[in-house]
Amino acid sequence: MNLAVQIGGLALPNPVTVASGTFGYGVEYAQLLDLNQLGAVVVKGIRRDPVRGNPTPRLVEVTSGLINAIGLQGPGVDGFIRSYWPFLQQLKVPTIINIWGTSVEEYAEVARRLDALSGVGALELNVSCPNIKEGGAQFGTDPALLRQVVAACRAATRLPLITKLSPNVVSIVPYAQAAEAAGSDALSIMNSYPAMAIDVETRRPVLANVTGGLSGPCIKPIALKLVWEAAQAVRIPIIGMGGIQNTADALEFIMAGATAVAVGTANFYAPQTALQIIAGLRQFMRQENLADVRQLIGCARAGKGRAPEATVRHP
Amino acid sequence: MTRGGAARAPKQCAGQARTAPPPVCAPMVEQTAQIIANERDTGPYFRLRVRAPLIAPRVQPGQFVHVRILPLKHALLRRPFSVFQVAGDTLSLLYKTIGQGTEALARMRPGEELSLLGPLGHGFTVPRPDGEIPLLVAGGYGMAALYLLAQRSPRKGLVFVGGRQRADILCEAEFRALGWEVRVTTEDGSHGEKGVVTEPLRAELQRRAPGRKLFACGPTPMLRAVGRLAAEHGLPAELSLDQHMGCGIGVCLACVVPIKTAGGWEYQRTCTEGPVFDFRQIAWEAAE
Numbered sequence: 001m002n003l004a005v006q007i008g009g010l011a012l013p014n015p016v017t018v019a020s021g022t023f024g025y026g027v028e029y030a031q032l033l034d035l036n037q038l039g040a041v042v043v044k045g046i047r048r049d050p051v052r053g054n055p056t057p058r059l060v061e062v063t064s065g066l067i068n069a070i071g072l073q074g075p076g077v078d079g080f081i082r083s084y085w086p087f088l089q090q091l092k093v094p095t096i097i098n099i100w101g102t103s104v105e106e107y108a109e110v111a112r113r114l115d116a117l118s119g120v121g122a123l124e125l126n127v128s129c130p131n132i133k134e135g136g137a138q139f140g141t142d143p144a145l146l147r148q149v150v151a152a153c154r155a156a157t158r159l160p161l162i163t164k165l166s167p168n169v170v171s172i173v174p175y176a177q178a179a180e181a182a183g184s185d186a187l188s189i190m191n192s193y194p195a196m197a198i199d200v201e202t203r204r205p206v207l208a209n210v211t212g213g214l215s216g217p218c219i220k221p222i223a224l225k226l227v228w229e230a231a232q233a234v235r236i237p238i239i240g241m242g243g244i245q246n247t248a249d250a251l252e253f254i255m256a257g258a259t260a261v262a263v264g265t266a267n268f269y270a271p272q273t274a275l276q277i278i279a280g281l282r283q284f285m286r287q288e289n290l291a292d293v294r295q296l297i298g299c300a301r302a303g304k305g306r307a308p309e310a311t312v313r314h315p
Numbered sequence: 316m317t318r319g320g321a322a323r324a325p326k327q328c329a330g331q332a333r334t335a336p337p338p339v340c341a342p343m344v345e346q347t348a349q350i351i352a353n354e355r356d357t358g359p360y361f362r363l364r365v366r367a368p369l370i371a372p373r374v375q376p377g378q379f380v381h382v383r384i385l386p387l388k389h390a391l392l393r394r395p396f397s398v399f400q401v402a403g404d405t406l407s408l409l410y411k412t413i414g415q416g417t418e419a420l421a422r423m424r425p426g427e428e429l430s431l432l433g434p435l436g437h438g439f440t441v442p443r444p445d446g447e448i449p450l451l452v453a454g455g456y457g458m459a460a461l462y463l464l465a466q467r468s469p470r471k472g473l474v475f476v477g478g479r480q481r482a483d484i485l486c487e488a489e490f491r492a493l494g495w496e497v498r499v500t501t502e503d504g505s506h507g508e509k510g511v512v513t514e515p516l517r518a519e520l521q522r523r524a525p526g527r528k529l530f531a532c533g534p535t536p537m538l539r540a541v542g543r544l545a546a547e548h549g550l551p552a553e554l555s556l557d558q559h560m561g562c563g564i565g566v567c568l569a570c571v572v573p574i575k576t577a578g579g580w581e582y583q584r585t586c587t588e589g590p591v592f593d594f595r596q597i598a599w600e601a602a603e
Contacts, residue, residue: 268566
């Protein structure tokens with residue numbers, strides 16, 4: 001049975017990764033699960049300099065989801081290399097480093113710095129953080145800027161590049177195509193969705209930042225639709241993410257056209273989720289007599305599904 | 316939801332790390348815990364006892380557990396609670412019903428299961444036999460975070476506890492049973508002295524301050540007042556801070572508080588570097 005997939009030039013032992021910003025730098029989870037069972041470890045977004053992050057409250061729970069406005073707090077590229085890379089470098093599975101900047105030049109500079117490290121699996125370009133005024137989402141909601149960022153990083157590194165797209169656009173297709181045309185090897189779809197909550201007792205927004213990014217099971221149908229659309233518009237592989245918390249969720253993304261998936265918010269409350277999904281995929285493939293997980297990629301597209309009478313129910 | 320902090324989290328963990336020794340971590344585990352008892356204490360307060368053999372024996376004073384209330388389907392996050400008491404392979408929590416999570420928890424019955432992550436956080440420093448005399452200061456269910464410290468401290472001291480009314484004064488008898496003197500204040504005067512908890516503390520420190528150390532858990536305004544008293548009298552103080560928490564294990568960065576550094580201040584995590592901080596580290600003004 002084959003679970004291995006390729007994301008650009010990067011080989012993943014299985015298609016289940018974790019979403020940037022929900023898994024720290026991997027080390028925090030090392031006591032709770034065997035990181036080497038994952039498809040890849042994806043670390044929190046890094047920029048050139050350390051980032052203090054937004055004031056609190058930074059997180060609010062909503063029905064079947066969370067809204068966060070952390071503000072990409074992080075150690076900067078030097079701090080990351082010093083504090084976290086020695087641990088990540090020892091992992092047997094690939095590490096994907098999520099990067100961001102406030103200018104095209106900064107994205108390229110961070111990409112160049114990380115290109116010099118040995119053992120990096122891929123870079124994921126965060127052009128879609130909803131909580132940063134400068135940088136982040138502005139690059140992901142203007143196709144021309146998006147193309148510039150991807151092209152600048154492409155020129156700065158030979159590492160596989162994965163562009164993480166924003167859901168906050170009229171159609172994801174031009175953004176997916178712009179990233180592909182500028183040399184991105186893969187896409188991550190999607191980042192959290194801009195949202196807010198109000199405390200009716202204080203009559204004020206709950207988050208200090210007023211707005212934040214919505215994540216969790218409540219965004220899954222939105223993410224699935226974006227993966228579905230992008231998968232038909234580009235040839236590069238897609239990592240699907242948004243509210244995945246069980247095997248059926250992961251299968252939906254793969255059937256919509258994702259080559260791999262990422263578990264995000266579920267890591268906060270159920271740290272074993274990714275490993276449970278890997279076991280669940282194996283079980284599904286056994287039941288369905290599938291030799292290769294890649295047989296499922298995009299199988300829900302028109303004409304490729306199965307007649308209702310032939311279906312076997314899965315829990 | 317408040318937690319406690321306790322015992323220094325080791326900088327290097329032995330044991331469960333399967334990949335490599337992580338540079339910073341607390342020796343946490345995730346385990347299913349069966350409810351042994353879950354009963355109302357007074358007013359909106361409940362006492363919960365669970366069997367958690369992988370966690371209970373390792374809890375240090377002021378540490379917390381992060382609880383997934385499994386019947387909740389649309390509220391995703393775990394809830395943090397200070398560990399109140401431990402006995403063998405069981406631990407107890409003292410909680411107040413304040414929202415959908417704690418209300419669902421209060422409806423759970425013995426035999427039902429919770430998922431616990433713990434022990435978490437960096438807790439209180441247990442006093443040494445020849446060290447300062449501990450003065451504990453609690454607001455409401457902040458008492459829960461201080462019980463293990465009182466129990467394990469080789470020096471007995473004073474406990475100052477305050478609340479709005481009589482029903483907010485919890486586990487007073489248990490602290491007395493440990494041989495500690497308890498001074499109660501209520502804002503409405505229905506039990507103990509009328510006023511706020513820092514008033515009798517101030518009076519006590521004016522009478523005699525040297526050789527004392529303050530340990531506090533409660534609402535932020537109370538903690539700030541305790542910090543000011545410690546500063547006025549030149550005393551050490553450890554404060555257990557409460558902040559909205561997400562993951563509890565240091566990755567989501569929701570529960571941060573401003574902490575002084577050599578060059579200014581930075582946000583540190585209540586769940587990992589805290590919840591207990593030396594009052595001199597906290598940059599309160601930065602959060603305003």
